[in-house]
Amino acid sequence: MLNFEFCSPTRFLFGKGTENKAGEMIKRYGGTKVLIHYGGGSVVRSGLLQRVKESLEQEGIEFLTLGGVQPNPRSGLVYQGIDLCRKENVDFILAVGGGSVIDSAKAIAAGTLMDCDFWEYWKVKKPITKALPVGTVLTIPAAGSEASPNSVITHEETLVKRGCAGEALRPRFSILNPELTFTLPAWQTASGASDIIAHVLERYFTNTKDVEVTDRLCEALLLTVIRETPRVIADPTCYEARASIMWAGALAHNNVVGVGREQDWATHAIEHELSALYDVTHGAGLAVLFPAWMTKALPHNPKLFATMATRIFGIQNTGDDAETGALGIQAWRDFFTSIGMPDNLRELGVKEEDFEYMANRLLLKPDGTLGNFVKLTPDDVVEIYKSCY
Amino acid sequence: MLNFEFCSPTRFLFGKGTENKAGEMIKRYGGTKVLIHYGGGSVVRSGLLQRVKESLEQEGIEFLTLGGVQPNPRSGLVYQGIDLCRKENVDFILAVGGGSVIDSAKAIAAGTLMDCDFWEYWKVKKPITKALPVGTVLTIPAAGSEASPNSVITHEETLVKRGCAGEALRPRFSILNPELTFTLPAWQTASGASDIIAHVLERYFTNTKDVEVTDRLCEALLLTVIRETPRVIADPTCYEARASIMWAGALAHNNVVGVGREQDWATHAIEHELSALYDVTHGAGLAVLFPAWMTKALPHNPKLFATMATRIFGIQNTGDDAETGALGIQAWRDFFTSIGMPDNLRELGVKEEDFEYMANRLLLKPDGTLGNFVKLTPDDVVEIYKSCY
Numbered sequence: 001m002l003n004f005e006f007c008s009p010t011r012f013l014f015g016k017g018t019e020n021k022a023g024e025m026i027k028r029y030g031g032t033k034v035l036i037h038y039g040g041g042s043v044v045r046s047g048l049l050q051r052v053k054e055s056l057e058q059e060g061i062e063f064l065t066l067g068g069v070q071p072n073p074r075s076g077l078v079y080q081g082i083d084l085c086r087k088e089n090v091d092f093i094l095a096v097g098g099g100s101v102i103d104s105a106k107a108i109a110a111g112t113l114m115d116c117d118f119w120e121y122w123k124v125k126k127p128i129t130k131a132l133p134v135g136t137v138l139t140i141p142a143a144g145s146e147a148s149p150n151s152v153i154t155h156e157e158t159l160v161k162r163g164c165a166g167e168a169l170r171p172r173f174s175i176l177n178p179e180l181t182f183t184l185p186a187w188q189t190a191s192g193a194s195d196i197i198a199h200v201l202e203r204y205f206t207n208t209k210d211v212e213v214t215d216r217l218c219e220a221l222l223l224t225v226i227r228e229t230p231r232v233i234a235d236p237t238c239y240e241a242r243a244s245i246m247w248a249g250a251l252a253h254n255n256v257v258g259v260g261r262e263q264d265w266a267t268h269a270i271e272h273e274l275s276a277l278y279d280v281t282h283g284a285g286l287a288v289l290f291p292a293w294m295t296k297a298l299p300h301n302p303k304l305f306a307t308m309a310t311r312i313f314g315i316q317n318t319g320d321d322a323e324t325g326a327l328g329i330q331a332w333r334d335f336f337t338s339i340g341m342p343d344n345l346r347e348l349g350v351k352e353e354d355f356e357y358m359a360n361r362l363l364l365k366p367d368g369t370l371g372n373f374v375k376l377t378p379d380d381v382v383e384i385y386k387s388c389y
Numbered sequence: 390m391l392n393f394e395f396c397s398p399t400r401f402l403f404g405k406g407t408e409n410k411a412g413e414m415i416k417r418y419g420g421t422k423v424l425i426h427y428g429g430g431s432v433v434r435s436g437l438l439q440r441v442k443e444s445l446e447q448e449g450i451e452f453l454t455l456g457g458v459q460p461n462p463r464s465g466l467v468y469q470g471i472d473l474c475r476k477e478n479v480d481f482i483l484a485v486g487g488g489s490v491i492d493s494a495k496a497i498a499a500g501t502l503m504d505c506d507f508w509e510y511w512k513v514k515k516p517i518t519k520a521l522p523v524g525t526v527l528t529i530p531a532a533g534s535e536a537s538p539n540s541v542i543t544h545e546e547t548l549v550k551r552g553c554a555g556e557a558l559r560p561r562f563s564i565l566n567p568e569l570t571f572t573l574p575a576w577q578t579a580s581g582a583s584d585i586i587a588h589v590l591e592r593y594f595t596n597t598k599d600v601e602v603t604d605r606l607c608e609a610l611l612l613t614v615i616r617e618t619p620r621v622i623a624d625p626t627c628y629e630a631r632a633s634i635m636w637a638g639a640l641a642h643n644n645v646v647g648v649g650r651e652q653d654w655a656t657h658a659i660e661h662e663l664s665a666l667y668d669v670t671h672g673a674g675l676a677v678l679f680p681a682w683m684t685k686a687l688p689h690n691p692k693l694f695a696t697m698a699t700r701i702f703g704i705q706n707t708g709d710d711a712e713t714g715a716l717g718i719q720a721w722r723d724f725f726t727s728i729g730m731p732d733n734l735r736e737l738g739v740k741e742e743d744f745e746y747m748a749n750r751l752l753l754k755p756d757g758t759l760g761n762f763v764k765l766t767p768d769d770v771v772e773i774y775k776s777c778y
Contacts, residue, residue, distance in 0.1 A: 001567075001632040003404025008397060014649060015392025178390075210629035213613045213636045220605035227601055240599035243390040247602045247649070256645060260403060260636065 001211050001260035008254045010147055011173040014247065018175045019137050022052045022094060023059035029133055029172045031092025034063040035085055037105045039070065039097045043139065048180060052096055052137055064088055069097065072275045072282070073104040075119060076156040081108035082118065085132065095136045095171075099143020099195075099282075102136050106151035106169045109134045121164055122153050125363070128166025137175045140184060141246040142192030142283055144199055144253025146174035154276050160361065161276035163268075176250065178242035186233050190339040191283030193229040196249045197222060198286040202265050203258035205297060205304065205373040217257040219311050224248045226312070229339050266371025267293045270381055273358035280348045287341035288348065291333045292388035297374045298325050305329065345389045355385040390600050390649035397643045399536055400562040403636065407564045408526050411441045411483060412448035418522055418561045420481025423452040424474055426494040427485045428459065432528065437569060441485055441526055453477060458486065461664045461671070462493040464508060465545040470497035471507065474521065484525045484560075488532020488584075488671075491525050495540035495558045498523045510553055511542055514752070517555025526564045529573060530635040531581030531672055533588055533642020535563035543665050549750065550665035552657075565639065567631035575622050579728040580672030582618040585638045586611060587675040591654050592647035594686060594693065594762040606646040608700050613637045615701070618728050655760025656682045659770055662747035669737045676730035677737065680722045681777035686763045687714050694718065734778050744774040 013021055026034060034056060036049070043049045044067075056063050066081050084090070085108060095105035110131040111118030121128060128149075138146045145151065149170045152163040184192070204218040224244050231241040251257060270293070271285040298305050305325025309315040313331040317324045337343050359378040362370055369375035376384070402410055415423060423445060425438070432438045433456075445452050455470055473479070474497060484494035498521040500507030510517060517538075527535045534540065538559045541552040573581070593607040613633050620630040640646060659682070660674040687694050694714025698704040702720040706713045726732050748767040751759055758764035765773070 001404070001629060001636070003407065005400065005402050007400035011394065011396035012648075013394050015390070018392065211633065212616055212630075213610070213633035213640075216609035216613050217606065217640075220609035221602070224602045224605050240390060241601070243649070244600065244602035247390070251602075251606075251645070256640070259401075260632070 002208055002262065004259040006255065006259045007167070008147065008170065008256060010171050010254070012147075012176060012250065013173060014176045016177060016179055018177045019048060019051055019180065020055050022135070022137055022175060023055035023057070023061055025135055025173045025175070026056065026061055026092055026094065027059045029092070029135065031061065031133065033088065033090050034061055034092045034094050035081065035090045035108070036063050036065045036094050036096060037069065037081065037101055037108065038065070038067045038095075039101050040067070042183070043096050046183065048137070048139070049096060052094070064090070069101045069104045071100050072154050072161065072279055073100040074154050074156045078104055078107040078111060078118060078153060082111040085112040091132060093132055093134045095134060096139070098138070098140030099145040102134070102138075102145035102171070103143065103151040103153060105134050105136070106131065106145070107153050110166070110169065119155060122162045123155070123160065125162060125164055128164060128168050131166070131168040133172045134169070135173045135175075136171045138246070139180050140188060140192050141181060141249035142195040144196065144249055146171060146176065147250040147254035150253070152272070159276045161272040162363065174250070176246050178239055178246050181242050181246065182237045184236070186340055187281070189232055189236070190229060190341055191281045191287070192249070193225050193245060193283070193339065194287040194336060194341055195283035196225050196245070196252045198267065198283070198290055199252040200257065201290060202268060203261065203263045204308070205264050206261040207373060208261040211261045214257055214259065214261055221248045221252050221257060222312050226335060233339055262372050264371050264373040266374075266376050269362055269370055270384060273361055274345070274348065274350055277354060277358065278349050280350070284341055284348060287336040288343060288345055288388050289384065291329050291336070292384045294329045294332065295387065296380065296384055298322060298329065300374045343388070345385065352389055355382045358385070391597055391651065393648040395644065395648045396556070397536065397559065397645060399560050399643065401536075401565060401639065402562060403565045405566060405568055407566045408437060408440055408569065409444050411524070411526055411564060412444035412446070412450055414524055414562045414564070415445065415450055415481055415483065416448045418481070418524065420450065420522065420524075422477065422479050423450055423481045423483050424470065424479045424497070425452050425454045425483050425485060426458065426470065426490055426497065427454070427456045428487070428490050429456070431572070432485050435572065437526070437528070438485060441483070453479070458490045458493045460489050461543050461550065461668055462489040463543050463545045467493055467496040467500060467507060467542060471500040474501040480521065482521055482523045484523060485528070487527070487529030488534040491523070491527075491534035491560070492532065492540040492542060494523050494525070495520065495534070496542050499555070499558065508544060511551045512544070512549065514551065514553055517553060517557050520555070520557040522561045523558070524562045524564075525560045527635070528569050529577060529581050530570060530638035531584040533585065533638055535560060535565065536639040536643035539642070541661070548665045550661040551752065563639070565635050567628055567635050570631050570635065571626045573625070575729055576670070578621055578625070579618060579730055580670045580676070581638070582614050582634060582672070582728065583676040583725060583730055584672035585614050585634070585641045587656060587672070587679055588641040589646065590679060591657060592650065592652045593697070594653050595650040596762060597650040600650045603646055603648065603650055610637045610641050610646060611701050615724060622728055651761050653760050653762040655763075655765050658751055658759055659773060662750055663734070663737065663739055666743060666747065667738050669739070673730055673737060676725040677732060677734055677777050678773065680718050680725070681773045683718045683721065684776065685765075685769065685773055687711060687718065689763045732777070734774065741778055744771045747774070
């Protein structure tokens with residue numbers, strides 16, 4: 001196990017009716033003037049935004065609102081939010097929505113306290129050391145942003161999509177009410193589940209040897225999401241299954257299951273290009289790309305893939321790790337399509353002629369490669385795109 | 390899943406050499422005058438105490454020391470510590486040792502700020518709301534106190550052993566260097582592992598239905614400790630196995646795997662009577678009692694026991710859940726004895742004539758019972774004691 005430092009101080013309020021405690025929580029964390037940040041009409045139509053506002057009013061907390069966050073959130077609204085927070089002396093940001101809303105809120109929170117353009121940090125992933133405090137009311141279990149120190153933003157003009165991180169970006173509190181996810185359409189539910197799975201897989205595939213505890217914890221989250229996603233697609237109001245997915249989504253990305261091990265993260269970067277260029281739903285892009293990446297990575301450590309196949313899908317080892325691992329990869333493909341995810345890039349509207357362009361936009365490490373478990377060149381990435389076209 | 394609130398703000402510094410950062414961490418958390426609290430001679434002999442002191446000196450942090458904590462820590466030393474902290478205006482307590490040292494440090498930290506006798510809180514488990522900040526350098530993975538809001542103390546005169554809890558008791562930071570556990574004798578290693586397992590089992594056996602995510606996370610920790618304990622007993626300096634046990638020990642008791650589910654905790658209470666009266670090693674007592682408790686609890690939910698048997702020990706379901714569950718219980722017994730734990734109370738020096746006395750000293754709930762998964766009367770407890778005598 002590698003040396004690590006881990007601190008996840010986010011306070012999670014989990015369960016039915018917890019959104020009504022938003023005001024109480026903001027007060028507890030010292031917020032007096034709040035920006036409520038949200039996306040489209042669903043939080044308005046469902047009455048959630050109104051309930052949250054009432055909860056703040058009950059505590060006598062002043063607030064203003066900024067809606068309009070879109071999936072794959074853009075820099076334009078972040079700049080608007082920064083201006084607003086500065087002008088109105090906002091001291092707390094409450095994100096009401098999914099990962100895009102929370103990521104946008106985090107970028108506003110950090111940008112407000114910067115004396116430079118916020119994109120200067122995002123474009124090169126410079127660590128964030130200060131930000132306004134952020135709280136969240138989560139409506140989509142997927143990105144894990146409710147528990148993570150990360151935020152991913154797409155630049156409005158260049159369509160460059162970059163993730164940035166820093167402990168200052170961890171939410172002070174996150175309110176997780178599984179009932180708020182009952183109305184998620186099957187596509188979004190499945191995309192969210194795929195995103196959660198991908199967060200675990202990025203950690204699971206590692207060159208760090210002999211890390212049983214985090215291996216097992218990663219597998220626990222994967223087993224959970226594999227069991228529960230078909231249940232909620234069949235019965236969208238199944239509270240228990242929604243609840244398990246929601247807690248798994250938070251733990252998949254607060255890093256408690258990923259500490260002490262080298263992590264990969266190439267597939268996320270490869271997918272970001274799709275989302276940036278074609279506005280592909282992040283989870284759907286990951287569902288297509290991950291089996292393709294796995295096939296490329298399999299020869300690097302067939303034993304780990306065989307272990308995955310056995311422990312996650314109950315596949316008996318054929319005596320040949322590579323063969324068993326390949327069966328495991330096919331099981332992932334089958335799982336993703338069984339929950340309604342595509343298995344090729346064409347279905348996502350991606351064009352073959354953009355493969356090279358996308359591969360060349362990737363932010364590579366100084367050695368010119370991407371990822372850690374296997375080190376990919378831009379040519380390797382093109383090959384991966386092609387293999388799942 | 391039940392509604393819950395979860396916040397684990399402890400900062401974990403994990404890995405080789407991390408004890409040298411004790412001073413840096415105390416400074417980060419605002420400590421200026423520190424009580425270093427420790428147990429017997431091993432931290433002195435190993436040079437650990439000296440290294441920690443040097444780390445504080447390097448940061449210019451003033452400190453005093455109080456050693457002498459014994460296993461099943463006593464109230465007498467807690468009172469001494471409280472007096473010392475008040476007299477010397479101590480503002481931070483650093484525990485260097487295992488769970489007993491940390492629990493004693495927590496009691497001192499809370500007691501120093503009370504305007505009554507600290508035992509007034511412990512004897513009735515009144516929640517702790519304020520305490521001096523505590524940091525830890527862990528030397529025995531077992532009690533989970535390095536990550537928990539709990540502290541268990543035995544009263545010097547009455548030999549009553551009680552656990553107390555409160556968010557104020559969560560350590561600000563915990564330093565976990567697996568190398569510091571290389572010198573643990575097999576008995577202590579195995580007792581510690583049994584304690585970790587027991588913390589998970591107290592959470593695993595629940596009446597809360599359909600909680601897949603925490604079921605799976607509990608199983609992940611159990612599988613880890615079952616795999617790694619024999620490895621470290623065979624090879625005490627196996628870093629990776631020691632590391633997995635150490636991280637599992639922290640997660641087994643910071644409650645991340647136990648949120649949203651009713652928990653049992655009868656077996657811990659039943660064991661505390663042994664430790665209080667006979668100074669039994671806590672983990673060893675648990676290793677004897679847990680299979681006995683399981684046998685009593687089996688009829689309450691055979692299906693859960695069968696699931697445990699299958700997922701933890703790979704036992705195939707015979708078609709009869711109770712039978713399969715019983716095989717799982719036997720597998721636990723076999724596991725505990727395989728790592729050198731006893732399988733009966735006699736070996737621990739417990740006397741049959743004390744069973745009734747011990748059962749009658751238990752702190753029962755208002756309805757006169759103990760535990761949640763199954764509700765035990767004092768007579769049931771006597772029966773359990775007898776069944777593993």
